[in-house]
Amino acid sequence: MTRGQFITFEGGEGAGKSTQLKLLAEALDHAGMEVVTTREPGGSKGAETIRALLVTGEVDRWDAQTEALLHTAARRDHLAKTVWPALERGTWVICDRFADSTLAYQGYGHGLAKDFITGLTRLAIGDFAPDLTLILDLPVEEGLKRAGGRGGAEDRYERMGMAFHERLRQGFLDIARQDPDRCAVIDATADVDAVHQAILKVVKGRLLGFCVP
Numbered sequence: 389m390t391r392g393q394f395i396t397f398e399g400g401e402g403a404g405k406s407t408q409l410k411l412l413a414e415a416l417d418h419a420g421m422e423v424v425t426t427r428e429p430g431g432s433k434g435a436e437t438i439r440a441l442l443v444t445g446e447v448d449r450w451d452a453q454t455e456a457l458l459h460t461a462a463r464r465d466h467l468a469k470t471v472w473p474a475l476e477r478g479t480w481v482i483c484d485r486f487a488d489s490t491l492a493y494q495g496y497g498h499g500l501a502k503d504f505i506t507g508l509t510r511l512a513i514g515d516f517a518p519d520l521t522l523i524l525d526l527p528v529e530e531g532l533k534r535a536g537g538r539g540g541a542e543d544r545y546e547r548m549g550m551a552f553h554e555r556l557r558q559g560f561l562d563i564a565r566q567d568p569d570r571c572a573v574i575d576a577t578a579d580v581d582a583v584h585q586a587i588l589k590v591v592k593g594r595l596l597g598f599c600v601p
C-alpha cells in the first residue's frame with residue numbers, strides 16, 4: 389500500500405486557507421481519491437481540547453515558550469491519533485496549518501529562537517514533514533479585515549497587533565525561500581477560483597506520479 393500524501397496550508401489570518409483547503413479536498417475527492425481534511429491546533433480529541441486553551445482568552449495568557457509547548461503537544465496527539473493512521477491507510481491528508489505556523493507565530497511573531505522551535509518539533513515528531521506546503525500570502529491589513537469579518541470567540545491571535553502579523557508574514561515567506569522543494573507561495577489576493585486554480589497547478593506539478601485530477 390502506498391502511503392498517502394500530506395499537504396499543509398499555511399498563511400496569516402484571513403488568507404482563505406479553510407475555503408481553499410475545502411476546494412482542493414473536493415477536487416481530489418472528485419478524482420476518486422481518499423482524502424481527509426483536518427486542522428491545527430486540533431484535529432483529534434486531545435488536540436481540540438488544547439486548541440481551546442490557545443485560541444481564546446487574553447493575548448498574554450501564555451508566555452511564548454509555554455505557547456510553543458502547547459502547540460507542539462497538540463501536534464503530537466493530532467499526528468498519533470489522526471494523521472499518521474490515515475497516511476498509513478493510503479489516504480491523503482490535507483491540514484489547515486502545521487509546524488511552519490509554530491515557527492512563524494511563536495518564532496518570527498513572538499521572537500523565540502528558531503533552534504528552540506525546531507528542536508521542540510524534532511523532539512515531538514522526529515523528522516516527519518509535509519510532502520507539500522501551500523503558503524497563502526496576502527497583505528496583513530487585508531487578511532485581518534477579512535478575519536475580523538468572521539467574528540467568533542477564537543480571535544486571540546487576531547488581537548496581537550499589526551507588527552506581530554507583519555513579522556509572521558515575512559516569516560512564512562522566509563520559510564518558503566529556505567525550503568523551496570516543499571513550499572509554494574500562492575498569491576491569495578486573487579479571487580477564490582483563481583487561487584484554487586493556482587493551487588491545483590502546484591499540486592499537479594509537485595506531486596506528479598500520483599493520480600491528481
Ligand code: TMP
Pocket residue numbers: 401427428429442443459484485486487488489490491493494545546
Ligand atoms: P486558525 O485560526 O487558522 O484555525 O489557527 C488558530 C490560531 O493558532 C491561528 O491564529 C494561528 C495560531 N497557531 C500558532 O500560533 N502556532 C501554531 O503552531 C499553530 C498550528 C497555530
